[in-house]
Amino acid sequence: MNSYAIHAGSMFDGFSLSGPATVYVSGDRIVRVDRTGALPSDGSEVIDLGPSACLLPGLIDTHVHLAFDAGPDPVTSLGSTSDSELLAQMRAAARSALLAGVTTVRDLGDRRYLSLTLVEEMAGRPELGPEILAAGPPLTTPGGHCHFFGGEVEGAEALRGTVREHHARGCSVIKIMASGGHMTPDSVAPHASQYGLDDLRVVVDEAHRLGLPVAAHAHGVQAIRDAVEAGVDSLEHVSFLSADGIAPDLDLIDTIVRKGTFVSLTLGQDPGAVQQMPEAVAAFVNALLDVYSSLHKHGANVVIGSDAGIGPMKPHNVLPHGVADLAALGVAPLDALISMTSSAARLCRVEGRKGRITPGADADILVVTGNPADDPAAILDVQAVFRAGVRVR
Structure with a gap:
């Protein structure tokens, strides 16, 4: 089973933005989220995407x-x-x-x-x-x-x-x-x-x-x-x-x-x-x-x-261009991100499994450069995409 940890300088978990985080993946699921910013000390494989990277739910x-x-x-x-x-x-x-x-x-x-x-x-x-x-x-x-x-x-x-x-x-x-x-x-x-x-x-x-x-x-x-x-x-x-x-x-x-x-x-x-x-x-x-x-x-x-x-x-x-479209209507970028992650998961009846970064959720993760809660364009600067634990980009 594929197991690794993803580390980045910030994380949007589907609801709010926080600082450095390490997300642990096993198989197709997220198994642990460490918000202290610490890197694993147990020899786990680490994908360190750097301090400018931000993790988001797919x-x-x-x-x-x-x-x-x-x-x-x-x-x-x-x-x-x-x-x-x-x-x-x-x-x-x-x-x-x-x-x-x-x-x-x-x-x-x-x-x-x-x-x-x-x-x-x-x-x-x-x-x-x-x-x-x-x-x-x-x-x-x-x-x-x-x-x-x-x-x-x-x-x-x-x-x-x-x-x-x-x-x-x-x-x-x-x-x-x-x-x-x-x-x-x-x-x-x-x-x-x-x-x-x-x-x-x-x-x-x-x-x-x-x-x-x-x-x-x-x-x-x-x-x-x-x-x-x-x-x-x-x-x-x-x-x-x-x-x-x-x-x-x-x-x-x-x-x-x-x-x-x-x-x-x-x-x-x-x-x-x-x-x-x-x-x-x-x-x-x-x-x-x-x-x-x-x-x-x-x-x-x-x-x-x-x-x-x-x-x-x-x-x-x-x-992803929808974040900027909503921002142009006066919607805070963070609310725009919620609309296409945790809120969308609730509508689609996949809440808990999709649209958030939390233990037990699918390992569907988007990594961008910058802070998309401040700059809507950051969502377009894709560093990596993980789908069900498999890195596809």
């Missing part, structure tokens, strides 16, 4: 699409790609995320459950990619948003049956398209609801009965309202979009905060691609950022779901 991206290629037209690309080619693409996407320090991803939409094929391939081979918490094909109405993934379903009994099938196949989360979206031609408008409150309740009740959380894609105000009332675990995008544009509904935000519903904010953008955004897209993004600022200021449970894969701004290694 990052958790709560919303990715490994099946999208982050190109200019990922939907057309998906449609022209065979399953074998798509799996190869998804393997590369997963590896790209891992090398950036993202050691867990929640894949919220694939074709024919291909993400579960990756889960099987990567079992016992942590060097291949992050742990994948797969949703399989997202539930959507006939011809609805992302229908090309194959998850079209309507009617209470069919919805229950689809949730049961996802559970039986081994999915970790149920994804439902409560509203329309921007990537599906000839479907309903992004602000329009696809499922009503009764259907959402059917899905939530069945998923929770089976022990699965529910993630609701929700741009429109009514879709957000219904998803919260139905008891979903996370709201994806949360754009507060109407036919007139984007504007936060403060009463609805208060309801989200009161009910403790997680909001998975679509943050993290490649800076180079952002500079080439069309003016209309930039205006939409800026309005969305104002909504996200309101959610944070009102105390919502914020996590970051990058939506990696949906376009050139969203390569699969983009999540």
